[in-house]
Amino acid sequence: MNKIVIYSPVNGEISKIEEISDDLFSNKVLGDGFFIKPDKKIKDVVLKSLFDKSEVELILDSNHAIYFKLENDISCLMHIGLDSGFYKKDTFQSFVKKGDMLSNKDNLIKYSSDFFKKNKLKDDIPIVFETERFKNFELTITKTGKVKEGEEIAFIVERNVKNQHISKPENKKNFNKWKETAVQLIDIVGESNFEKVWNCMTRTRFYVIDKEKVNESKIQNVPNVKGYVWSGNELQVVIGGNSVKVKEEIEKLWGRNNFEIKSIEEDKKSKSFGSKIMSAINGIIVPLMPLLISVGLIAGLSSVLTNFGVIQGGPPEGGYITDMDIISGIFYMLSNTGLALLSIFFCYSTVRYLNGDPAMAILVGLTIASRYFVNMIDGSLGSGEWVLFKIGDFPISVKAYNNNLLPAVGAGFMFYFTDKWIKTWMPGVVDIIFRPFISYIITIFATFFVLGPILGIVEVGISELAILFYEVPFGIGGLLFGIVWQPIVFLGMGWPVYLAMDANYFTGNGPLIGLPIMDGIALAMIGVILVIMIKAKKRNDKINAAGTLMPLIFGITEPAMYGVTAPKVKPFWITCIGGGIVGMLMSLFHVQRESMGGGGVLGILGHQHWEDLVLYLAISMLGLIINFVCMWVLYDEKDKDYKSVQKANRKLYLYLKSRKTNINKKDLEIFKNLEEVQKNQELEKKIFKNWSLTQKLNYKIEALNDKTKKDIKSEENIKLFEQKILILKSELVDLTSNYEKICQKIYDETEKELVKFSNILKDDLNEFKKIYFNSINNTLIYIEIKNKESVNLNKNKIFNTDNKFKLLLSY
Secondary structure, eight states: OOEEEEEEESSSSEEEGGSOOOOHHHHTOOEEEEEEETTTTTTEEEEEBBBSSEEEEEETTTTTEEEEEEGOOEEEEEEOSSSSOOOOOEEEESOOOOOEEOOHHHHHHHHEHHHHHHHHHOOEEEEOOOOOOOEEEEEEEEOEEEEOOOOOEEEEEEEEEESSSSEEEEESGOOHHHHHHHHHHHHOOOOEEEEEEOOSEEEEEESSOOOOGGGGGGGSSSSTTTTTEETTTTTEEEEEHHHHHHHHHHHHHHOSOOOOOOOOOHHHHOOOOOHHHHHHHHHHHHHGGGHOOOOOOOHHHHHHHHHSSSSSSSOOOTTGGGGSHHHHHHHHHHHHHHHHHHHHHHHHHHHHHHHHHHHHHHHHHHHHHHHGOOTTTTSSSOOOOEEEEEEEEEEEOOOOOSSSSHHHHHHHHHHHHHHHHHHSOOHHHHHHHHHHHHOOOOHHHHIIIOOOOHHHHHHHHHHHHHHHHHHHGHHHHHHHHHHHHHHHHHHTHHHHHHHHHHHHHHHSOOSSSSHHHHHHHHHHHHHHHHHHHOOOOOHHHHHHHHHHHHHTTTOOOOIIIIIIHHSSSHHHHHHHHHHHHHHHHHHTTTTTTOOOOSSGGGGGOOOHHHHHHHHHHHOOOOOOHHHHHHHHHHOOOOOOOOHHHHHHHHHHHHHHHTTTTTTOGOOOGGGGGHHHHHHHHHHHHHHHHHHHHHHHHHHHHHHTOOSSSSHHHHHHHHHHHHHHHHHHHHHHHHHHHHHHHHHHHHHHHHHHHTTTTHHHGGHHHHHOOOOOOHHHHHHHTTTTTOOOOOOOOOOOHHOSSSOOHHHHOOO
């Protein structure tokens, strides 16, 4: 593309667009550019065309705004003045019409500067280029300050993408979006500011050295990132199901092949005991999730095939696995091997988490799950044991721990700390020979005779408590569990709670009762996401919501929770209510699952009984419908401005009332601002409708542009939509210009009233000014014409009293 030169249309003064007094232009809502103030000495202003070659794409009936079409379909808007609501039909005289081809010598518009002086209006002329649709082009302003008509003031060239740090190649197949995410995360965290990176199912986790050095404000803007949370010095970045890909790219970029897992001593420096327990559970269990899911899926698939009579369910009574047909035998072996030897993996993962010897951990795990304890004569997996004594009817035994979580984890901790203790006094000459041997012997005997029996009792106790909770009458236990499940996951405590809820399954003593509820909640959340996709007007909101659907279908809620529901608040609490209903019904109907199967819809593979399968799907679907209906009725993409002001008034009243008891709401003059905002609801609706239509047309254009092959009809539709967008944007300038002035007037009056309470508000006066600015300009902030003010005023400071309920009732 040749350089497009831009010439001054009139004698005057050029300034950057950021300096103009209209937020619609200064915030670059309509694009980047500049503005010119015509010379005040000129009485009859005649504006010239700005380009060597251009076409009049659109000119408004009032003649105060012209769109130019340039090379490569670049679109430019020239808008005369900022107060179009005051213009008359004959204010501007046009020399051009739509479709005219122009040079920089051609006259465009003529008007009298006296009109602006007489009506005390600004005659600034913003000239902007739509950068959103033309990202490959760059505008350079070559001159600011005083200029003459026809003088070169700027130019447009094609951007040189080669110099960018990361850019998408023309061949999309070769573009690694996970690398882009990794590069930005390393930059935000600091290349030398983390000691370790690892991942779980949905989060890429950093162990950060100095939290203050992490640029948190940029995390949410990183591609593919849904949200983030802190746990001590552990930064958990929510990616979704591709968190492992981001972690792998970080490893490559960081220059290491293997990342050492921090030791428990490092945890002590920055974490409380509770945080260390949570981190340990996540660090031990999460790496085993691919294994557990794989084992669950194969067990579920085997169950389905057995129910349909495709394969045999097991060896004949008194027979062997070889008495089955070969396919049935292989499925039987696949279904049982992983579950029967889970203790080996639990022990290995524990020692690895502690940065111990993983090979010795496998040996310890194999020993405590030894097949010599298992009676294989009849082909079953029954176990033998030596009963030492009994507590009531409960036997205390020396036995194998094939799929017991706590004894296996206990053995792992026992081996690590025993090995570490022996290392402190064992001579180096014989260390490699005797230290592993002694650690191994001590661990095995301690596990069989002490740790195993004790932790076995603890496991049984946890299982019984979970069952008692689940079986609380009328489904109350399931209701409570369903309500709190999302907040639990949000706080990073999901795995510990899940393990407690389904402890019976992991000890081999019963079915899964918590997992059907969790998967049902994930499927029910789809109803919330669908409403957001339908109601959202912003493109990014739609894309973010759509991107969380697939993880939800497979039972992963974190991307939807961190990226969509939690930031919007109300959808988060609706999912909690829907989750409570799912939990209550699952509990009432005793829905159970015999194996893990997969998450979400794949959970059907874990049900061996048709009744449970049908109930699971029916309850999940009902939850989805309830969430959808509640969201549709209760959720609005944007608060109406008067509601936003109402909330601000409520905060002010509660603040004042908690400090000055004789304040009466009716006597507060400041509350009249609500009446003023309500008077302008029609204008607010017009602005939002105009903006929404513009967004909708942009989506349609993008969809048509994404087509591999465009037909003539598609090209015609694109041009038609672009014309409509130009008209809508011109109308939006006029509408918002008027609305901004109204909002500013209301805010100025509100600010005067606020100052009257400065002796009570004190340092919080500025915070309330920001609250009212945000609420009065709610619509303008939402459509990104104005910037939202950051408020630092929490609820405890607003109330300033222990009797919050009484205070709320007084409003």
